[in-house]
Amino acid sequence: MHYKKIAAFAVGPIGGAILGFVTLPLITWFFSTEDVGRLAILNVAISFSTLFFSLGLDQAYVREYHEEVNKAALFKTVFLPGFLLLTMTLFFIITLNGALSNWLLGIQSIQLSILIAFVLVSTFIARFLSLILRMSERGFAYSMSQILPKLLLIIIILGFIVFNSTKDITNLVIAYMVSSIFVFLVYSWNTRKDWLSAFRQQIDYEKLLRLLKFGLPLIFGSIAFWGLTATDKVLLKELSDYNELGVYSVAVSFAAAATVFQSVFSTIWSPMVYKWAAEGNNLKKIDKVNRYVLLIVTTFFCLAGLFSWLVTLFLPAQYESVQWIVISCLGYPLLYTLSETTVVGIGISRRPIFSMVASIIAFIANIIGNYYFIPSLGAVGAAISTCIAFWLFFILRTEFSILLWRAVPRVLLYTYTGLAVGGAVLNTLYGDVLGESFFLYWFILLFSLFIFFKAEVKEIKSIILKKVNHP
Structure with missing residues (x-):
């Protein structure tokens, strides 16, 4: 990989870390320690759901990308199984009257559970869309898609402070939801040609089984x-x-x-x-x-x-x-x-x-x-x-x-x-x-x-x- 491409991919984590140093003290000054702890558990849930429901097909996509002629069909094949499994699982959990927020945050609330579900789904989609940018070596677009949401998160939290909104876990989760949906929208725009092409493709179930055999272990x-x-x-x-x-x-x-x-x-x-x-x-x-x-x-x-x-x-x-x-x-x-x-x-x-x-x-x-x-x-x-x-x-x-x-x-x-x-x-x-x-x-x-x-x-x-x- 050429050093300029490496630099383009490095902008994302470096910029994200810098913005993280701004976000963190901001949250600690205006939100309770308990809510900061709840936010940590939400991040644990986000990472686990993205990992588990991907079924290892994200890694299979990276493995097969350069050898696959029909990349749009490959994307649909690796994305759809995990997406359907995740949405069905969340739909079932949400019907349990706020169980999702109770498990994660210790607060039984249907509203919070729905907000968390939006965060999990949008993050999952963004994960797969980011692979398109990564594998096609569009480093700058990949980095900007990491930096802009964190900048938006800072703006939203500042908005809560300026307008003296209630500083509780619900507003923190709302801020995370808006930020994660923004990530999804930015990635969607940057990869629109790829996923629009994927809509018209058929899933090769034999290939899906082969990819699952590689990814699941x-x-x-x-x-x-x-x-x-x-x-x-x-x-x-x-x-x-x-x-x-x-x-x-x-x-x-x-x-x-x-x-x-x-x-x-x-x-x-x-x-x-x-x-x-x-x-x-x-x-x-x-x-x-x-x-x-x-x-x-x-x-x-x-x-x-x-x-x-x-x-x-x-x-x-x-x-x-x-x-x-x-x-x-x-x-x-x-x-x-x-x-x-x-x-x-x-x-x-x-x-x-x-x-x-x-x-x-x-x-x-x-x-x-x-x-x-x-x-x-x-x-x-x-x-x-x-x-x-x-x-x-x-x-x-x-x-x-x-x-x-x-x-x-x-x-x-x-x-x-x-x-x-x-x-x-x-x-x-x-x-x-x-x-x-x-x-x-x-x-x-x-x-x-x-x-x-x-x-x-x-x-x-x-x-x-x-x-x-x-x-």
């Missing part, structure tokens, strides 16, 4: 990974309360800044690394990239440990503990990104079941950890459990890749990730009473990077100086 691994990322929020709702969930979701949202690095890196890394592996003479490049990513990941942890107190400047007093929790919340995006550089062997050997096993084991570990820690520690327990679970996930992916392909240098890999995770967990547990000690810990760890990664730091410095002197 992938759901198990995807659900395991979803569970790994969502267990903390679900169990906080069940074992604690919406107040703790609200605090935790704010910490997770700040940590989501690291997902920009994750998203951009994954876009560039996946096609490049398999090309290197196929050539067979560039394997040292893979190890070199691994060292660079380890350096960046550890630096992120250190900077979070040193400067996480800054988040309190943007949040109300009841979110003071976010400054400690956010450090452990970095475990998911950072350790997942690092694992992408060590998991190459699983992809090359075409043994995806090992990735699924890694997700399942880490998922089970996270359930046990959350079940043990949340009742006594609340949001703190969810953060440390998830951070440790993702370290386990990273180690399992690395070891499985080595088993299936080749050994990689991993003394520094496990040492620095262990120091980062251990520091993050202890900082989250005891940061409020031992803050100065942890400041020293993170400073020493950051300084040590200049010793053990001297060559990488020197090369990064030379690249920056070259760019500054010759822009």
Whole structure:
């Protein structure tokens, strides 16, 4: 993929993250902590419904796109089964007199249930329409379709504040519904030629069965990974309360800044690394990239440990503990990104079941950890459990890749990730009473990077100086 196309796709996650930093403090100042927690559960439901009801056919679409002549027929074949299943399921649940909102938000309301249903359906449709833009490499349209809805969400929330509207979960869900429908409309306009052509196509049921055979097994691994990322929020709702969930979701949202690095890196890394592996003479490049990513990941942890107190400047007093929790919340995006550089062997050997096993084991570990820690520690327990679970996930992916392909240098890999995770967990547990000690810990760890990664730091410095002197 050309660097300009990569940049076009990167605009979306970067712009979305920036707008997220505006949206989050805005919501925390004007809506209750409990409603912020309810919003987190709504997001969990959105991600699960999109994943489950896609039936793995979204991944089948990506797999078959370049080999399929009739792309309109392919789109209709992969979209329609999940869409029909989702709408029928929601229709049935809505007839249960507000059960949907009661399950998710702890409020029995037919009105809220209908609003949530609109959010789920529009998000599902937008997911499939976005695949058209992604596969046809229309990066700018894809990015704008991510940024504009978040900008609209900010405008709607500002409208609630200016006009002194009731600041409750109903209005928050309305804002999300309008935003999600806007996403759907923007994607619909950008892909109108594609889906209008799909209307006239017939579904090839033999092909559908073949696509389901490919896609359905992938759901198990995807659900395991979803569970790994969502267990903390679900169990906080069940074992604690919406107040703790609200605090935790704010910490997770700040940590989501690291997902920009994750998203951009994954876009560039996946096609490049398999090309290197196929050539067979560039394997040292893979190890070199691994060292660079380890350096960046550890630096992120250190900077979070040193400067996480800054988040309190943007949040109300009841979110003071976010400054400690956010450090452990970095475990998911950072350790997942690092694992992408060590998991190459699983992809090359075409043994995806090992990735699924890694997700399942880490998922089970996270359930046990959350079940043990949340009742006594609340949001703190969810953060440390998830951070440790993702370290386990990273180690399992690395070891499985080595088993299936080749050994990689991993003394520094496990040492620095262990120091980062251990520091993050202890900082989250005891940061409020031992803050100065942890400041020293993170400073020493950051300084040590200049010793053990001297060559990488020197090369990064030379690249920056070259760019500054010759822009």
